[in-house]
Amino acid sequence: MKSLLKNAREQKGFKTRELAQLANIDQALISKFESGARKPTKDQITKLSQLLDIDYETLMIAWLKEKILYEIGDEEFALKALLLAEQEIQKNKKEIDSEIISSNQIILDEIEKLKNQLQSFNHFQLRQISKTLESEFVFQNIHSNGNSLTLEETKSVINDGITISGKSMQEHLEAVNFQEIAGYIKDLSQKKTTLNEKEVLFIHSLIFKGIQFENSGKYKNDPLILREMNLLFNWYENHKNNLHPIILASEIYLKILDINPFEKGNLQMANIVMNWILLQNNYIYVLTQADKNNTNEYFSALDQFKTRNDKSVFINYILKIEKENLMNAIQLITK
Structure with missing residues (x-):
């Protein structure tokens, strides 16, 4: 050294x-x-x-x-000790991953059944569900950034091109931009495009399309950020085939928030990338209701990750939301 x-x-x-x-x-x-x-x-x-x-x-x-x-x-048994230490490190990592999966196996099985039920619907029904969920995805992301458009107003803007009286041009642009992002990650998912820096930066630029922000599509000017993001992409490549997709997506979400790579839009980027991974694996958007209980549960899960480095609580939260969203999506057709 x-x-x-x-x-x-x-x-x-x-x-x-x-x-x-x-x-x-x-x-x-x-x-x-x-x-x-x-x-x-x-x-x-x-x-x-x-x-x-x-x-x-x-x-x-x-x-x-x-x-x-x-x-x-130069201890006499140093090499043997190192070999045992390596085995122990690998064993501990596998145990943590398998513990998360085994402790959530019941809900994972329930999610798979719901996903299979959803996929059994015809093309017209699936298109109806997709349109509804995309509108909610747009609303959730702009709402998290302080946009005052209601869900119904958001639908009017992105589906009918209506201008809402009393709402700013930026609020309208944010809704239109996220509609474009929804279509873009859907296309990436269908093409099975792997998570990569080029697409992440492009998606970030779409958030601020037409909105004055000079650092859109750029990381913060910090060499450490570039290194951390490269490590994130490497981690994804190494784990995309051996972690359950919902657990993979949840961990990516946490990693992006932890790195905080952009001047603005980190929460939205974490949400976009998580949902990109879910869609690519035939799941649906993770969409949370903007009520007090959900907000408290979300921040509690994040707090446990930050203070205790315990990702399991957040993963449990995302699994619960995905199950609820699948049930709601099915009810759109069966009710």
Whole structure:
């Protein structure tokens, strides 16, 4: 790791004094990092990775390797201990994922039955359901951004092209933009387009189409954001075939909120991407009612994720909403 840091600093043309000032780390510490006399903290590794343009994963692996070597050194049974530690890490990860699935197996089975029932409807019925859900999807997303259009007004704007008296042009544009987004992610889903940066940035630009916002379709100007988003896309590719789609979509939602990659529209982007994944796997939109109980439950689930790093409560919440939405969709035809 010491060579990584020193070589990267020299390639950037920084003196230790200059790097210390930029990173807000004592100059003597920078020198000790490069000589191997001291080890950076995890926060310092993050700063140095950004400033020196070192791949974060590469630097973190080097840092962890040295931490492990420092602890176990040349102990006689070090290799055997490392092998057991690797097995334990893999075992724990599998147990967490399987625990989430097993604890929710009943509701997952119920959702599958409802989904199969829905898919048994004819083309005309499915189109009727799709149109209703898309209107609600548009309304939910603009409502979360403070748009004052009611659900009925939203339907009038996107289905009939009616201008609502007393509502601003921006509020109308937001509704029209989300109608376009609904159609776009539906098309992506039918084409089985995998989650990727190009589409995510384009969808973000659609949110602000015709609305003055210079950073639409762009991440925040922060190298760490780009790294985190690349890790998100890699995580998705590695898990899209071995996680249940609703659990996958829920986790992506949490990751986008956690990264907070855009100046505006992060909540809406998390919701769009989650629903894109659900539609691609033949589920329907996750749509929450804008009432006090649902709002409280949503924020409680998010709070447990942020404070206790417990994603299971949020996943349970999304599963419950998906089941309710499937039941409501079926009732549109059968009532």
